[in-house]
Amino acid sequence: xxxxxxxxxxxxxxxxxxxxxxxxxxxxxxxxxxxxxxxxxxxxxxxxxxxxxxxxxxxxxxxxxxxxxxxxxxxxxxxxxxxxxxxxxxxxxxxxxxxxxxxxxxxxxxxxxxxxxxxxxxxxxxxxxxxxxxxxxxxxxxxxx
Numbered sequence: 001x002x003x004x005x006x007x008x009x010x011x012x013x014x015x016x017x018x019x020x021x022x023x024x025x026x027x028x029x030x031x032x033x034x035x036x037x038x039x040x041x042x043x044x045x046x047x048x049x050x051x052x053x054x055x056x057x058x059x060x061x062x063x064x065x066x067x068x069x070x071x072x073x074x075x076x077x078x079x080x081x082x083x084x085x086x087x088x089x090x091x092x093x094x095x096x097x098x099x100x101x102x103x104x105x106x107x108x109x110x111x112x113x114x115x116x117x118x119x120x121x122x123x124x125x126x127x128x129x130x131x132x133x134x135x136x137x138x139x140x141x142x143x144x145x
Contacts, residue, residue: 001061001095003102006053014051014063015041021085027120041065044082052102054086054095062086064099066107069116079107081117084125096128 006014018037022030032040049067053060065083070076081103086095107115116137119126 001054001056001098003052003054003098006051006060006063010053010055010060011051013060014053017085017087018083021083024085025083025120025123027122029120049082052099052106054099060087061090062095062099064103066103068110068112076114077112078114078116079104079110079112081115084117096125097132100128100132 019032022032044067049065051063051065053063055061062085066081068077069080084096104115
C-alpha cells in the first residue's frame with residue numbers, strides 16, 4: 001500500500017465519493033450534494049489543506065484531508081484532520097490507521113505541534129482515535145426541542 005498525494009483523476013474520484021464519506025461520517029444525518037461538497041472542500045484546498053490517499057496497484061482505497069485550523073479563543077494554529085474515509089470493501093485492514101499516521105507525520109513536517117479532529121458521537125472511528133492517543137478536548141451537546 002502506498003500513501004501519497006492524489007493525481008488529478010484520483011482527486012476527481014475523491015470528490016465523487018465525498019458525499020458518501022460525509023454521509024458515513026455523520027452517521028447518516030447528512031447526504032450532501034456534489035455542489036455542497038465543492039463549497040465545503042474548495043475553500044480548504046485554497047487555504048493549503050491537501051489530500052493524502054491510500055492506494056494499491058492504482059486502486060483508491062481511502063483518503064485523509066489535512067490542513068490547518070485556528071482555536072477561536074486562543075487563536076493558536078494547529079493541524080486538523082478534516083476528513084478520513086476508507087471505501088467499504090477495504091475497511092478493517094488498518095488503512096485508516098496508516099492514513100492517520102501519515103497525516104500526522106505530514107502535519108508535523110508542516111510545523112504543527114498539535115493535531116485535532118471532529119467526530120460524531122457514536123462513530124466507530126472514535127475507538128481508533130483513542131487508541132492513537134487522541135483525547136476529548138471539547139464536547140458539543142444538543143437538545144431537540
